[in-house]
Amino acid sequence: MEDRPLWQWSACDLVQAMAERRLSAREAVGAAVDRMRARNPCINAVVDDLGEAALRRAEELDRRLAESGPAGPLHGVPVTIKENIDQKGRPTPNGVTAFRDIVAPEDSPVVRNLERAGAVVIGRTNTPEFSFRVTTDNELHGRTLNPWDERISPGGSSGGASAAVMSGMGAIAHGNDIGGSLRYPSICTGATTVKPGLGRVPAYNPSARVERGLLAQLMSVQGVIAREVRDVRLAMGALVAWDPRDPWMVPMPFAGPPPQRPVRVAFTRNTYEFDLHPAVAEALETARQALSDAGYRVEEVEPPLVRETAREALSCLMGEVRVLMEPDVRKYGSATINAIFDEYFRQFRPYEGDDLLAGMARRARYVREWLLFLEEHPLVLTPFLPVPNYRWDRDTEGAEGVREVFAGGLYGISMNFLGLPAGIVSAGMHEGLPVGVQIVGRRFREDLILDALEAIEQRVGVMAERLFEREA
DSSP: OTTSOGGGSOHHHHHHHHHTTSSOHHHHHHHHHHHHHHHHHHHOOEEEEOHHHHHHHHHHHHHHHHHHOOSSTTTTOEEEEETTSOOTTSBOOTTOGGGTTOBOSSOOHHHHHHHHTTOEEEEEEOOOGGGOSSSOOOTTTOOOOOSSOTTBOOOSSTHHHHHHHHTTSOSEEEEEESSSTTHHHHHHHTOEEEEOOTTSSOOOOTTOSSOOOHHHHHHOEEEEEESSHHHHHHHHHHHTOOOTTOTTOOOOOSSOOOOOSSOEEEEOOOOTTSOOOHHHHHHHHHHHHHHHHTTOEEEEOOOTTHHHHHHHHHHHHHHHHHHHTHHHHHHHSOHHHHHHHHHHHHHSOOOOHHHHHHHHHHHHHHHHHHHHHHHHOSEEEEOSOSSSOOBTTGGGSHHHHHIIIIITOHHHHHHHHHTOOEEEEEEEEETTEEEEEEEEEOTTOHHHHHHHHHHHHHHHOOHHHHHHHHHO
């Protein structure tokens, strides 16, 4: 660790070094800001440079450390915030040019909780228009590149977050996820994440003019992307702090009771009508073996109603989107995003009226079946996508492109519909690029998911280290 540049250090190592007075917050934040300003012109991950304010905050934290100790568990850790949540005094454009003058009157719970834990925000990251694509590009800020290969998508909608953290622009990146927006970027860039379950991390944008639709409230969650699993765990512990502005928030501790051993893991390779790429199959097998060797009891068992859940989720969500979101997309969106929405609506028939109400009612059946399944198998190892990665603009390539990267992510959207937590970690490489797998878990047991992700990471290694070696 000590012989690596500070911008490559994990959040855990930074916190420990600062607590031991071997490192100042000014040094840690300064290194991340310098890296951001050197690397970001090539990547375009950070679209709002807050470096000067970050350095001032770091100096304040150094004074506080000397006087009274660390500010919190993330004392002095440089982080980024996705540009679709509110940060006081900064725009919240959500990737839309027409919204660039919407300035947040107050901090969202995520920003408040991270800063209360001692984190230092160095910049805000790019997101696609309306945060509703599986890649990251918009007319306001332009395209974010994948630091591994500019031809490959950095993922979406938290593609700016994943590209930033994997490039060393902060140790932790905030992101959010309504259908895979934390997990697509982690798959594409070799980062790691856990999509929290419903009610875990408080969310609210003070700048919002109206409340979000019910499905958006049930499916969308806030989280983080990091280079190492232990950093996701560290940051998630800070994010779950109570905030009464979110009516879905459940004030529970992040870590639950020790599970009964051995932990049973259901394992599936099934990608239904989508062909499973050999590299993804190999990554799944590597993950399965790593878990088995770590003491987990892995059994090849099909989880319930995956395809049906995904189809229901997409038709319900598109029904809500058509009513509550489409008018703004048509009025303010680019030709590109409008063409993508046309394809969404063609492929995923939006429920209307009674059908939408009935579909939302049927959600309870899918949730019930999964909760019963998780009683027997507390964790489930699945593909996330049937392919290792995809071209940066694949979702603009008509029906085939949307089908491959959006419809193919049925293990992604279904977990949002169910409100279950799900994590991503790399379990191999293909043609010089990382290949990820997903682990799903019980409600409020993100900690058990992270344990399993860590077992895989210990077998395969931290992908960012390979990226940094290649850059050197």
